[in-house]
């Protein structure tokens with residue numbers, strides 16, 4: 001079986017590539033990083049190390065790689081011949097891979113290929129749907145009809161913490177042992193891809209929201225307050241009692257939304273929160289707050305991990321989420337100079353002011369009661 005995976009980065013190699021190999025696939029990684037592409041082709045394998053006491057090393061074989069900038073035709077041919085296409089490139093990169101995905105799928109139709117599913121594994125709601133929209137922008141109406149019959153873009157929720165790597169072996173990836181990969185089976189076309197470790201679900205919303213509004217909300221708030229306190233890593237930030245309280249407060253708020261909206265049992269959800277908080281304290285992983293807080297403009301977006309649960313808390317619980325307001329303020333305060341979005345955010349704050357930044361990035365009304373609370377929390381952080 002053949003898999004094509006866009007993005008041979010941390011989650012691509014450390015999670016998706018790992019499960020595809022264990023399920024019997026040959027994986028062709030597609031990337032623009034020529035160093036990684038060349039190394040994969042030279043070694044034809046890489047190691048994944050599980051970050052716990054045992055430090056088990058898995059050897060991932062049956063891999064090759066294609067540089068999509070220099071060899072787009074090879075990517076098109078690989079998609080035409082694949083049994084599954086996956087991606088983990090980052091939400092903002094999905095539009096840039098859409099052209100090749102469209103061309104590969106057109107070629108597949110020309111050659112009379114079987115049904116195929118394309119799964120984007122990004123930290124966002126509706127990743128595959130976004131990729132589908134971008135692919136469909138490249139099609140005629142007739143092609144859209146043919147794609148509807150033959151190709152599925154099921155959304156997914158993926159969860160495994162894979163920090164930035166600084167290993168001498170450039171392909172090796174250190175990952176936490178835990179993983180979860182849920183895929184919306186209602187949008188599968190043809191057979192379900194036989195990937196061990198995927199949980200196929202009828203309704204992805206509870207899964208993706210529980211994950212995004214717990215793991216990613218908690219992680220982001222740990223990162224932004226850790227950064228503001230001069231702390232380097234997530235596990236160190238979690239040792240700070242004040243930060244831990246803030247994170248727990250925010251997860252109680254997102255938890256109230258999730259329990260009310262999706263009917264999770266409170267005790268079960270509390271266990272889920274505790275498990276997540278415990279994962280953040282893993283000392284076998286060194287996860288920089290600047291990685292977890294990366295791209296603050298994306299993370300402040302109206303459908304992302306901070307603002308989306310805050311809006312739902314206002315609607316469903318009928319109160320202001322005090323801890324999420326602090327988290328949003330801390331994200332606005334993230335001024336890491338090596339992060340392009342953090343630089344842009346700080347430039348907007350400087351040039352246009354806090355109210356414009358809130359309106360522009362969160363789509364919240366800065367003059368609303370909740371907007372004013374964010375402003376007060378932001379001002380408190382400046383003192």
Ligand SMILES: NC(=O)C1=CN([C@@H]2O[C@H](COP(=O)(O)OP(=O)(O)OC[C@H]3O[C@@H](n4cnc5c(N)ncnc54)[C@H](O)[C@@H]3O)[C@@H](O)[C@H]2O)C=CC1
Nearest residue numbers: 007008009010011031032033088089090122123160161162
């Ligand atoms: N690292 C993690 O623990 C997790 C990450 N994710 C999500 O997975 C996605 C990727 O994250 P990471 O692996 O951490 O990032 P990463 O930066 O390690 O990997 C992204 C890879 O995509 C490649 N890339 C960039 N532009 C490309 C293009 N046009 N075509 C093909 N490849 C391209 C990059 O060269 C890089 O190798 C993000 O959406 C992230 O939110 C989801 C769950 C866990």
Ligand SMILES: O=P(O)(O)OC[C@H]1O[C@](O)(CO)[C@@H](O)[C@@H]1O
Nearest residue numbers: 123160161162215216219292294
């Ligand atoms: O990958 P993003 O969306 O920038 O956010 C970083 C987050 O992704 C993860 O890497 C994996 O879920 C988390 O560690 C963290 O919450």
